[in-house]
Amino acid sequence: MKRIITVTVINQSGVLNxxxxxxxxxxFNIESITVGHTENPQISKMTFVVNVEDEQKLEQLLKxxxxxxxxxxxxxxxxxxxxxxxxxxxxxxxxxxVRAEVNSIIEPFRASIIDTGKNVVTFQVTGSPEKxxxxxxxxKPYGIKELTRTGxxxxxxxxxxxxxxxxxxxx
Amino acid sequence: MKLTVEETEQVYEEPITTQAPTxxxxxxxxxETLKKHQVEVIFGYPGGAVLPIYDALYKNPIKHIxxxxxxxxxxxxxxxxxxxxxVGVVIATSGxxxxxxxxxxxxxxxxxxxxxxxxxxxxxxxxxxxxFQEADIIGITQPITKHNYQVKDVADFxxxxxxxxxxxxxxxxxxxxxxxxxxxxxxxxxTPKDEDxxxxxxxxxxxxxxxxxxxxxxxxxxxxxxQPLILAGAGVxxxxxSDELAEFAEKYQIPVxxxxxxxxxxxxxxxxxxxMAGMHGTYTANMAIQTxxxxxxxxxxxxxxxxxxxxYFAPNARVVHIDIDPAEIGKNVxxxxxxxxxxxxxxxxxxxxxAPNGNTVAWxxxxxxxxxxxxxxxxxxxxxxxxPQQVLELVHEYTNGDAxxxxxVGQHQMWTAQYxxxxxxxxxxxxxxxxxxxxxxxxxxxxxxxxxDAKVVSIVGDAGFQMTLQELSLLQxxxxxxxxxILNNQALGMVRQWQETFHGERYSQSLISVQPDFVxxxxxxxxxxxxxxxxxxxxxQLKEALESDEPVLxxxxxxxxxxxxPMVVPGTGxxxxxxxxxx
Numbered sequence: 001m002k003r004i005i006t007v008t009v010i011n012q013s014g015v016l017n018x019x020x021x022x023x024x025x026x027x028f029n030i031e032s033i034t035v036g037h038t039e040n041p042q043i044s045k046m047t048f049v050v051n052v053e054d055e056q057k058l059e060q061l062l063k064x065x066x067x068x069x070x071x072x073x074x075x076x077x078x079x080x081x082x083x084x085x086x087x088x089x090x091x092x093x094x095x096x097x098v099r100a101e102v103n104s105i106i107e108p109f110r111a112s113i114i115d116t117g118k119n120v121v122t123f124q125v126t127g128s129p130e131k132x133x134x135x136x137x138x139x140k141p142y143g144i145k146e147l148t149r150t151g152x153x154x155x156x157x158x159x160x161x162x163x164x165x166x167x168x169x170x171x
Numbered sequence: 172m173k174l175t176v177e178e179t180e181q182v183y184e185e186p187i188t189t190q191a192p193t194x195x196x197x198x199x200x201x202x203e204t205l206k207k208h209q210v211e212v213i214f215g216y217p218g219g220a221v222l223p224i225y226d227a228l229y230k231n232p233i234k235h236i237x238x239x240x241x242x243x244x245x246x247x248x249x250x251x252x253x254x255x256x257x258v259g260v261v262i263a264t265s266g267x268x269x270x271x272x273x274x275x276x277x278x279x280x281x282x283x284x285x286x287x288x289x290x291x292x293x294x295x296x297x298x299x300x301x302x303f304q305e306a307d308i309i310g311i312t313q314p315i316t317k318h319n320y321q322v323k324d325v326a327d328f329x330x331x332x333x334x335x336x337x338x339x340x341x342x343x344x345x346x347x348x349x350x351x352x353x354x355x356x357x358x359x360x361x362t363p364k365d366e367d368x369x370x371x372x373x374x375x376x377x378x379x380x381x382x383x384x385x386x387x388x389x390x391x392x393x394x395x396x397x398q399p400l401i402l403a404g405a406g407v408x409x410x411x412x413s414d415e416l417a418e419f420a421e422k423y424q425i426p427v428x429x430x431x432x433x434x435x436x437x438x439x440x441x442x443x444x445x446x447m448a449g450m451h452g453t454y455t456a457n458m459a460i461q462t463x464x465x466x467x468x469x470x471x472x473x474x475x476x477x478x479x480x481x482x483y484f485a486p487n488a489r490v491v492h493i494d495i496d497p498a499e500i501g502k503n504v505x506x507x508x509x510x511x512x513x514x515x516x517x518x519x520x521x522x523x524x525x526a527p528n529g530n531t532v533a534w535x536x537x538x539x540x541x542x543x544x545x546x547x548x549x550x551x552x553x554x555x556x557x558x559p560q561q562v563l564e565l566v567h568e569y570t571n572g573d574a575x576x577x578x579x580v581g582q583h584q585m586w587t588a589q590y591x592x593x594x595x596x597x598x599x600x601x602x603x604x605x606x607x608x609x610x611x612x613x614x615x616x617x618x619x620x621x622x623x624d625a626k627v628v629s630i631v632g633d634a635g636f637q638m639t640l641q642e643l644s645l646l647q648x649x650x651x652x653x654x655x656x657i658l659n660n661q662a663l664g665m666v667r668q669w670q671e672t673f674h675g676e677r678y679s680q681s682l683i684s685v686q687p688d689f690v691x692x693x694x695x696x697x698x699x700x701x702x703x704x705x706x707x708x709x710x711x712q713l714k715e716a717l718e719s720d721e722p723v724l725x726x727x728x729x730x731x732x733x734x735x736x737p738m739v740v741p742g743t744g745x746x747x748x749x750x751x752x753x754x
Contacts, residue, residue, distance in 0.1 A: 009374075014313075018313055042664070057506075063497050063498035066497075066498075067498050068374070069317070069372060069374055069375045070318075070320075070374055071374050072373060
């Protein structure tokens with residue numbers, strides 16, 4: 001099962017290595033990872049999407065992360081009401097003949113054109129991972145030349161509904 | 172010229188100063204901070220990157236044991252830490268010096284031994300350039316340390332060392348590596364503010380006090396259990412809780428079994444003690460695990476060598492698990508009542524709780540019958556020759572169960588665990604989790620330094636001993652009267668046993684027919700050596716050797732084909748032990 005885990009750490013060199021090394025040592029597969037410092041420059045936050053086999057493995061993962069001296073807080077936010085965002089850059093073949101068509105397709109996604117060449121155009125899109133999947137699927141037929149995704153970063157929402165729906169990507 | 176430690180210290184006492192000590196450098200502060208932590212002995216080996224540190228040590232001495240290989244130094248530090256309960260301190264140079272420590276660091280991590288390991292490093296100006304004797308020891312040791320540091324500012328020395336000792340010795344103990352670039356050791360020290368020297372670890376707050384509700388639940392479970400069992404691990408020893416363990420067991424009349432590393436946590440002849448459990452434990456202890464209705468784990472981690480096949484482990488038991496490391500609870504065995512706490516505090520709380528006693532009379536009686544029916548067994552005869560078990564029974568007899576005993580890993584280790592009955596805690600030093608050959612002998616040197624008046628016996632196999640025997644140099648040099656007993660079967664005994672049992676008797680690379688003459692080897696190091704081939708010789712010569720005040724090496728030629736029994740075959744449950752009765 002996929003889980004979104006946030007880890008608040010002391011921002012010092014080697015801490016990312018420590019956390020990812022731990023996941024590797026304990027045989028956890030990281031699907032994506034984002035890191036950046038928080039409002040306090042001495043503290044960083046990492047957001048992982050990890051594949052875990054079962055509850056017991058998940059508990060181990062959280063406990064092992066918590067055990068690290070540089071780790072301040074570990075949170076499995078999968079079941080919570082959360083805001084999840086990812087950014088993707090997509091370079092698509094877009095010769096003049098289809099350019100208008102391509103440009104119109106991306107409109108509902110509120111993607112923006114950030115670079116253009118003779119026969120290619122590069123889009124930037126942000127949103128939930130499902131939205132980005134859909135965006136990519138739509139552009140595939142035109143020929144994707146290059147693609148990069150940042151992986152998700154997430155926040156717990158201010159108000160929490162009880163028994164709120166889970167994000168489909170996580171099921 | 173050889174010098175004893177005392178003599179060396181006398182030489183050092185004269186201050187050799189070539190310049191006025193106007194300002195301290197990093198290395199000076201390093202030594203000062205170690206002194207603040209009351210470090211009484213350092214195990215180490217100098218080299219290029221730690222020259223400034225050894226220079227500071229020369230001017231401001233702390234007793235230093237110069238091992239003959241860094242691996243010997245760190246295993247000695249482990250033995251010292253295990254027996255003294257203090258932090259073992261190691262220094263090695265960068266590159267190969269540091270990488271030679273890796274086995275010891277991993278060993279200490281597995282067995283939760285408190286060490287602070289200082290490694291030299293090339294100067295920060297050349298780190299990352301593949302400089303001479305550069306190795307990324309922070310990267311290398313990251314998965315096998317509790318934490319590690321690289322000093323990047325001279326002013327950080329006091330804080331980092333304070334934190335390293337704090338992390339190594341509190342919570343679940345473990346090794347901490349501090350990597351010291353050479354220019355940090357030589358750099359001038361500007362005293363930071365007091366608060367910047369103190370431990371500042373917001374992410375490290377181990378829980379030691381048990382949760383009251385959980386204690387209540389555990390007490391409730393104890394009072395309703397008919398067949399309760401205590402499994403006591405090394406956590407009891409680290410918490411110095413062996414008195415509390417005995418009091419707890421006696422108060423509620425609960426039988427006790429030990430893990431390999433937990434031996435000594437309860438007296439070997441205690442009426443409630445069932446012997447060690449696990450792969451080569453007693454049949455009674457293993458069957459007690461399989462039939463108990465309440466399993467109280469105190470400071471053990473349900474290692475696979477203890478549990479056998481987890482699917483069959485303790486099928487009827489409600490599980491209480493007391494551990495200072497929350498990550499161990501529920502890792503291998505589902506736990507109904509988790510108690511995150513120091514073993515001593517948890518046991519004190521359970522003793523004070525005044526729960527009504529469960530009735531365990533019938534349970535204890537059946538276990539006592541089992542103990543009588545299924546003792547460890549071996550078949551001795553003159554034709555067969557000297558058996559390792561006989562040697563160990565004699566060692567136990569001649570030392571009265573009071574010796575500090577160290578081992579490597581393998582057959583000799585299991586026989587020692589089976590036949591040596593420890594009368595008191597903190598006398599048992601063995602490599603459990605990592606299973607390190609070459610551990611036992613250097614560990615005995617550290618153990619003897621921790622307990623100068625104790626009888627220290629190192630039981631080793633002929634193969635493991637050859638991995639670190641260079642430390643024999645230290646015995647006469649430091650007048651360390653360690654007794655080295657080699658159970659010499661001219662084989663990698665446990666490898667050979669598994670090849671016999673599981674690999675169709677194909678003894679691939681496990682028989683060692685060519686060996687040094689160990690008696691002559693001992694003589695080369697100026698140590699008395701004995702060679703023992705019969706039980707009759709053993710009775711006389713072991714006694715003489717063990718009574719001696721000198722270091723002694725005893726080469727016991729034992730039967731090669733003797734196997735360690737009983738045994739839980741890997742993949743099977745504890746109740747499926749083989750070899751429980753003589754054939």
